[in-house]
Amino acid sequence: MxxxxxxxxxxxxGISWVRRLSSQPKAKSRSFRGHKVGxxxxxxxxxxxxxxxxxxxxxxxxxxxxxxxxxxxxxxxxxxxxxxxxxxxxxxxxxxxxxxxxxxxxxxxxxxxxxxxxxxxxxxxxxxxxxxxxxxxxxxxxxxxxxxxDECPKSSLTDIKAMFEKDTGEKFDEVFSSIDEEPIGVASLAQVHIGTLRNSEEKVAIKFQHPSLQEFVPLxxxxxxxxxxxxxxVFPDYSLTWLSDELQSSIYVELDFQNEAKNAIKTAEYFKKFQKQTALRIPKVIEAHKRVLILEYVPGGRLDDLKFIDSHNISRSEVSSCLSHTFNNMIFTPDVSLHCDPHGGNLAIRPLDHKKNGHNFEIVLYDHGLYRDIPLQMKRDYAHFWLAMLDNDTTKMKVYAKRVAGITDKQFPLFAAAITGRDIDHALSGKVHTQREDSEIDRMHQALLSEGLVYDLMGLLSHIPRIVLLILKTNDLTRFLDEALQNPLGLQRTFLILASYCAKTVYYEQKEDSQKLRGLSWLRSTISLNFAYYKRVSQLWIYDLLVLVRGHI
Structure with a gap:
């Protein structure tokens, strides 16, 4: 049974699901005086x-x-x-x-x-x-x-104007000469309207927090x-307390738009030197308050709108490559923070009339409210883990899974599946670079239910560090976007890009260690490090060259 x-x-x-209301005694007749008091x-x-x-x-x-x-x-x-x-x-x-x-x-x-x-x-x-x-x-x-x-309820413009004037101390009509009544986007925490600044006649995007949130978020x-x-x-095998803990720790950060403005400015400045690899565009911050954010208006189409992309002669494989470079850069580069909410509504594709930095498009990244700083050693251990995964080196994978998330040997197969979004067979056989089929997704769901893996997975997720959960979430969201693009080159190039960032991270870590050596030991170590690094990177170069020759880029 x-x-x-x-x-x-x-x-x-012993929880009772439905409690019946006990019968109440009949009220006694009240005096006229009691009625008067009432x-x-x-x-x-x-x-x-x-x-x-x-x-x-x-x-x-x-x-x-x-x-x-x-x-x-x-x-x-x-x-x-x-x-x-x-x-x-x-x-x-x-x-x-x-x-x-x-x-x-x-x-x-x-x-x-x-x-x-x-x-x-x-x-x-x-x-x-x-x-x-x-x-x-x-x-x-x-x-x-x-x-x-796509069904977030919107706030009334009347409530928004009242909030703006209360928070900024300025008259709404003195700041904006016009504003569209209907928002161009409504999210769970905020909505965005297009408006025009009175002092410059510049068209801007104004992000307004829903006024009601301040009243009810603590509750x-x-x-x-x-x-x-x-x-x-009640259901200890189905614990999801880690999800409420993460929501509690992140929500107040996301509700501070001044913090979001700082993240946007910092990220835009950093990626200026990586435009060729990422084509990244972050709207300029014009003015920031705790619940109001005024930004440069930079529209675009959805990344999963393939008709829009194809109609502007934008290469899907190029877009996929730029996404991979952007988020791998954030995950593995020292002192770079990770944007933890890259879902479809927070990214857009913007066609360009003339190529810029080798691309005829820009990828616009919105909503910079939730960033996390990944500790340097975790970045390095995570890089080692992925290199071992791509090399199908199970022994090393287990070592670095334990370092990254405290994973035991028993938990390891499930962790490998969760972090790659593949079934256990693919995750442990070095086949993560192959395309994920619908049949594999069905097998994963069936295994979770029929083999009791869902209990193990929930237990695993409730104990690993929160930053690892956010990395998992980012992996899932970017994987979903990459699959939605239906990249004609498949996942192989995506994983070669990943490998190049991992190799670079490991190279600099080992280079630090080699500097402690002297003489021939230092020379041998330096040659070995450079050979291993350029071997990895050259795989991506050779792959791109072959694709270029075949005319797919």
Missing amino acids: FNRTISQNLKKN FVVVGVTGGLYFANDSFRNGVNHLVLTGERVGVVTLATMKCFKYYSTVLTKNFDSKEEYYKELDETHKRAALVTLDALRTNGGIYIKLGQHVSAMTYLLPKEWTETMIPLQ DILLTKTVFDLMAK
């Missing part, structure tokens, strides 16, 4: 509500707080009831169990989707995270959450953490 362990957990934790209280309360802004705002806040708590509580109880039913039920066959479990996933996901839409704000962001976790969660969950990527963080903690208690 199935589900004995889960059933024991449920019984051990009328006075109601009258005073009503008077305060309509006459006193602070009192009215306080009452409204309490009402809205109750509504938000109610939405989360009801959805949580429903989902727990669904899962408790299927996970404590005995089935005659695995097929019957998995069929009903899939149906339960779908029902719970739909209930959750409705709750996330109702509350909005960071709940939308949480749903977007879930939709991207294809390597971990059942497709019934990830596919159900996909609409949240929403608490509710999210409570739900995930409860999930971990």
